[in-house]
Amino acid sequence: MTAAQSSSAATVRLMVLGRRLRDLRVSAGMSFEDAAVALDVAPLTIRRMELAKGKWKLPYVKTLLEEYGIPEEEARTFLALAREANQPGWWHRYRDALPNWFSAYVSLEEEASLIRAYEPHYVPGLLQTKEYAQTVLGAGLHNADEELARRVAVRMERQKLLTGTEPPELWVVMDETVLRRPMVPPDVMRAQIDHLIEKIAQPNIKLQIIPFGVCAHEGMYGSFHVFRFPHEEISDIAYVENLVGAVYLDEYDDVTNFQEALDRMCVMALPVQRTGDFLGDIRKEL
Numbered sequence: 001m002t003a004a005q006s007s008s009a010a011t012v013r014l015m016v017l018g019r020r021l022r023d024l025r026v027s028a029g030m031s032f033e034d035a036a037v038a039l040d041v042a043p044l045t046i047r048r049m050e051l052a053k054g055k056w057k058l059p060y061v062k063t064l065l066e067e068y069g070i071p072e073e074e075a076r077t078f079l080a081l082a083r084e085a086n087q088p089g090w091w092h093r094y095r096d097a098l099p100n101w102f103s104a105y106v107s108l109e110e111e112a113s114l115i116r117a118y119e120p121h122y123v124p125g126l127l128q129t130k131e132y133a134q135t136v137l138g139a140g141l142h143n144a145d146e147e148l149a150r151r152v153a154v155r156m157e158r159q160k161l162l163t164g165t166e167p168p169e170l171w172v173v174m175d176e177t178v179l180r181r182p183m184v185p186p187d188v189m190r191a192q193i194d195h196l197i198e199k200i201a202q203p204n205i206k207l208q209i210i211p212f213g214v215c216a217h218e219g220m221y222g223s224f225h226v227f228r229f230p231h232e233e234i235s236d237i238a239y240v241e242n243l244v245g246a247v248y249l250d251e252y253d254d255v256t257n258f259q260e261a262l263d264r265m266c267v268m269a270l271p272v273q274r275t276g277d278f279l280g281d282i283r284k285e286l
Contacts (some may be wrong), residue, residue: 097150
C-alpha cells in the first residue's frame with residue numbers, strides 16, 4: 001500500500017482474501033496470464049484483484065476458484081467471505097465527512113490486533129473526549145457546524161472498538177507538550193486528562209509520556225501509527241499523515257524503522273506504571 005487511498009479503498013478483509021487468492025493461483029501452477037485467459041481479461045485485472053484494488057466481481061472470483069480446482073464447499077465459503085468483504089464498512093455512511101484517504105485508515109484500525117502510535121501534538125483520536133475532539137477537528141473549519149458534528153460522530157464511533165468483545169491493544173507514546181499546549185479551555189483539558197486516567201486502567205491500553213527533559217528523539221519528525229493484524233497474510237503497516245493526505249507503508253524495512261523508533265522512544269518515555277501519577281500532577285496545575 002502506498003500514498004493516499006480513495007474512499008473505495010479495500011477493507012483489510014478483502015486484502016486478506018486477495019493474498020489467499022494469489023496463493024491459490026500459485027498452488028494451481030497458473031500465471032497472471034493463465035488466469036486472465038480464463039476470465040477473458042487483461043493480466044492486470046488479476047493482479048489488481050490479488051492486491052484488493054477495489055471491489056471484486058464475484059462471478060470472476062467464482063470462475064477463478066473453478067480454474068484453480070478448489071472444492072465446491074471451500075469455494076462456497078470463499079465466495080461468502082468475498083461477498084461480505086465487498087460490503088462497505090460502517091464508516092461509509094460518514095463518507096461526506098471523511099477525507100478520501102482516511103477510509104483505509106479506519107479499515108486498518110478496525111481489523112488490527114495491535115495499534116502503536118506516537119503523537120507530539122494532541123491526544124490520539126481513540127482517546128479523546130467529545131469536547132476535546134470538537135476543538136481538534138474544528139481547526140481550519142469555518143461556519144461548518146454540521147460537518148464538524150459529523151467528524152466528531154465518526155471519532156466517537158471509532159472509539160467503540162476499544163471496548164468491544166475482542167479489543168485491540170493500543171500502545172501510545174505521547175509528548176508532554178500534548179498535555180501542556182493550551183489548545184482547549186482548562187476545564188476541557190482537565191476532563192480529557194480524567195478520561196486518559198480512566199482509559200489506561202483498561203488492560204488493553206498503554207500510554208507513555210515523553211517529558212520535556214528528553215530533548216532530541218526520532219519522533220520529532222511527526223506523528224505516525226503502526227498496525228499489526230491477526231491475519232498472517234497481512235504484514236504490519238505503518239501510517240503517516242500530512243496536511244493533504246496519508247502514506248501507508250507495508251515494506252518490511254520501512255515498517256521496521258517505525259517500530260524500532262517506537263521501541264527506543266518507549267525506553268526514553270516514562271514507564272507505563274508512572275503515567276497515571278504524571279497525568280494527575282499535570283491536572284492539578286490546570
